[in-house]
Amino acid sequence: MPPSLDEIMHDDEQLPLENGLQDVCAGWLAHLEHSRDQAELTLQAYERDLRQFLGFLKRHWGHPPTLLSLAKVDAKVFRAFLSSRRRQGISSRSLARTLSALRMFFRWLESSGTLKNRAILTLTLPRVPHSVPKPLTVDKAAEVMAANGEAPRDWIAARDTAVLLLLYGAGLRISEALGLRLKDAPTPQRDTLRITGKGGKERLVPVLPVTIAAIARYRELCPYPRAPDEPLFVGEKGGPLRPRLIQLAMERLREELTLPETATPHALRHSFATHLLSAGADLRQIQELLGHASLSTTQVYTEVDRDRLLAVYDKAHPRR
Numbered sequence: 001m002p003p004s005l006d007e008i009m010h011d012d013e014q015l016p017l018e019n020g021l022q023d024v025c026a027g028w029l030a031h032l033e034h035s036r037d038q039a040e041l042t043l044q045a046y047e048r049d050l051r052q053f054l055g056f057l058k059r060h061w062g063h064p065p066t067l068l069s070l071a072k073v074d075a076k077v078f079r080a081f082l083s084s085r086r087r088q089g090i091s092s093r094s095l096a097r098t099l100s101a102l103r104m105f106f107r108w109l110e111s112s113g114t115l116k117n118r119a120i121l122t123l124t125l126p127r128v129p130h131s132v133p134k135p136l137t138v139d140k141a142a143e144v145m146a147a148n149g150e151a152p153r154d155w156i157a158a159r160d161t162a163v164l165l166l167l168y169g170a171g172l173r174i175s176e177a178l179g180l181r182l183k184d185a186p187t188p189q190r191d192t193l194r195i196t197g198k199g200g201k202e203r204l205v206p207v208l209p210v211t212i213a214a215i216a217r218y219r220e221l222c223p224y225p226r227a228p229d230e231p232l233f234v235g236e237k238g239g240p241l242r243p244r245l246i247q248l249a250m251e252r253l254r255e256e257l258t259l260p261e262t263a264t265p266h267a268l269r270h271s272f273a274t275h276l277l278s279a280g281a282d283l284r285q286i287q288e289l290l291g292h293a294s295l296s297t298t299q300v301y302t303e304v305d306r307d308r309l310l311a312v313y314d315k316a317h318p319r320r
Contacts, residue, residue, distance in 0.1 A: 020066075020067045021066055021067050021070070024067065024109065024114055025050060025054075028050075028104075028108050029043065029046070041243070045097060045101070046101040049102065050102070052098070053081055053102060056080075056081045056084060057069070057073070057077070057081075060077065060080065060081075067114070067115060070117065071117050072117075074119050075119045075120070075122050075123060078102070078119060078120050079123065082095055082098070085098065095126045096125045096126050099120070099126070100125070103120055103121065106118070106120050106121075132300060133270035133274065133300060133301065134262040134267060135267060135270040135274040135275070136263055136271045138275055140257065140259060140263070141168055141271045141275070144168070144250075144253055144263075144268070145161070145164060145168060145210075147253050147257065155218065155221035155222050156236065158214070158217050158221050159218045159222065159233055159234075159241070160246065161214050162211070162214040162217070162218040162233070163177050163233060164249075164250075164265070165208070165210065165211040165214050165215075166215075167265055167268035167269055168272050169207070169210065169211045169272070170193065170205045170206070170211065170289075171269050171272035171273060171289050171290050172195065172205065173197065173198075173269060174243050174246055174265045176195050176196075176197060178231070178233055178240070178241050178243060178246075180231070181229055181230065181231060182226050182227070182230055182232050183228035183229065184232060185215055185232050186207040186211070186212050187212060188212060191207050192204050193205045193207055197291035198293075203288060203291045205289060215232075218233075219232075224238040247264065247265060250264055269290070270301075272290075273286050273290060273301045274301050276289075283295065283301075
């Protein structure tokens with residue numbers, strides 16, 4: 001479960017919210033978690049967006065916001081908030097997500113009969129530049145997968161290898177991999193995973209033998225006993241493994257293997273899709289494996305493959 005609004009407040013943004021507003025914020029977050037089946041990382045991002053907005057109102061007005069004052073926020077104040085975030089170096093993509101989160105919040109306030117304020121609906125979303133996924137090459141992806149092979153008795157290295165293989169070998173999101181329970185662990189007799197992704201969309205994902213072997217090795221070395229319903233992957237002290245630790249593991253591999261800055265855990269999922277497409281996999285099949293609701297989301301990988309083919313053409317054509 002994501003932390004409460006109070007738990008994620010920074011020291012300079014502590015908001016002694018009135019009980020009514022505190023309850024409303026908690027109610028919206030609970031609504032997102034239970035009614036919209038949002039991923040945990042998405043919930044955390046929306047919580048930050050709400051916290052930053054309320055913190056801005058406190059600084060802007062000189063006092064903490066209340067339910068009554070939220071009803072009176074006008075478009076000028078919303079624009080001032082977005083401008084302040086822009087000055088802090090926030091990207092257009094993050095600003096667009098922030099605005100979408102606040103729109104959902106105020107729509108929910110109206111639908112729940114709490115208050116009505118449609119000023120935010122007059123603002124247009126920031127223009128988000130078109131971006132193409134940046135996968136690793138096949139060779140670099142193979143180096144990442146083999147990077148921890150020299151530490152055969154290190155259970156943390158074995159854990160990280162198993163997680164990274166799930167991202168690259170099965171195309172999982174990091175939240176999906178870390179959300180697996182011990183009872184979900186694939187075996188040679190059960191080589192598929194039933195994954196519930198964004199929007200509650202469920203899919204079956206095949207797991208490669210090398211990934212199954214890596215998970216078995218991690219389970220053998222892991223010093224912490226767990227019940228079937230407990231997390232498959234755990235941290236150094238036995239608690240649930242946090243995504244940040246896998247991100248740090250990739251940062252170390254970037255330095256060791258001279259990988260580009262774009263080599264993140266999510267880039268392994270991009271690599272999974274791109275390498276399948278390059279090998280001739282059908283776009284619809286890749287859509288199902290990734291758990292995309294729309295084929296248009298998956299089609300972005302055709303642009304990656306096209307760019308790769310053009311690069312090969314430019315390099316290899318005899319009349320270059």
